[in-house]
Amino acid sequence: MNWGINMKNILYIQCSPKTAGSHSGTFAQEFVKGLSKSLPAKNVVLRDLSNSPIPHVSSQHTLVSEKPESMRNAAEQQALQLSDTLIAELEATDVLVIATPMHNYTVPSVLKAWIDHGRSSGDNRCGLWFAADYRAERSTQTSGRGGCVADYQA
Numbered sequence: 001m002n003w004g005i006n007m008k009n010i011l012y013i014q015c016s017p018k019t020a021g022s023h024s025g026t027f028a029q030e031f032v033k034g035l036s037k038s039l040p041a042k043n044v045v046l047r048d049l050s051n052s053p054i055p056h057v058s059s060q061h062t063l064v065s066e067k068p069e070s071m072r073n074a075a076e077q078q079a080l081q082l083s084d085t086l087i088a089e090l091e092a093t094d095v096l097v098i099a100t101p102m103h104n105y106t107v108p109s110v111l112k113a114w115i116d117h118g119r120s121s122g123d124n125r126c127g128l129w130f131a132a133d134y135r136a137e138r139s140t141q142t143s144g145r146g147g148c149v150a151d152y153q154a
Contacts, residue, residue, distance in 0.1 A: 008042060008043060008094055009042075009043045009045065009092050009093045009094050009095070010032060010035060010036065010042060010043070010044045010045070010093065010094065010095045010096075010097060011045050011047065011089060011090060011092075011093035011095070011096050011097070012028065012032050012044060012045065012046045012047070012097045012099070013047050013049065013096070013097065013098040013099065013100075013111070013114065014028070014046060014047070014048045014049065014050065014099050015049050015050060015098070015099060015100040015101065015107070015108050015110055015111045016050060016099065016100065016101050016108075017050045017101075017108070018101075019050070019051070022099070022101065023101075024099045024100055024101055025099045027099070028097055028098075028099030029099075031097060032044060032097055035095065035097075045089065045093070047089070047114070049108075049110035049111060049113075049114055050108075050110060053110045053113070054082060054086075054110070054113050054114060054117065055082075055113065056109070056112075056113045056116065057083075057113070057116045057117060058079075060076075060079055061079055061080065061083070061117075064076040064079050064080055065080060065083070082117060083117040083118070086114065086117050086118070087117075087118060098111070
């Protein structure tokens with residue numbers, strides 16, 4: 001696989017609560033492994049949201065994120081530290097790979113929490129999605145739902 005660009009950083013977001021046997025996770029792992037072999041100067045960062053979940057945003061987070069950075073006190077800056085870390089992590093990536101199951105016709109809550117932490121800069125950017133739209137060269141999402149139906153009889 002040659003995408004014609006020099007990719008150095010791959011951010012791999014794993015969301016399945018299944019630690020073994022996840023279809024989306026298995027596919028994404030193979031995809032990242034193949035991508036890592038075919039691209040020079042790679043750095044793969046795994047953010048496993050199932051084994052290391054991030055907290056959902058709080059009302060304090062939301063209120064503080066609307067304040068300009070210059071007007072935040074030390075406690076308010078601390079409240080946004082995780083969001084700033086996640087945004088910096090995404091801004092540094094060239095390829096974003098998200099492996100997620102579908103739960104009740106939507107993404108798992110741990111992925112939603114990751115997405116919600118995207119707005120903390122105090123400016124009018126859209127946080128994580130701004131970074132993904134304007135920085136990542138390529139992004140890939142693998143999604144699984146319903147498990148294996150090989151033995152299904154209609």
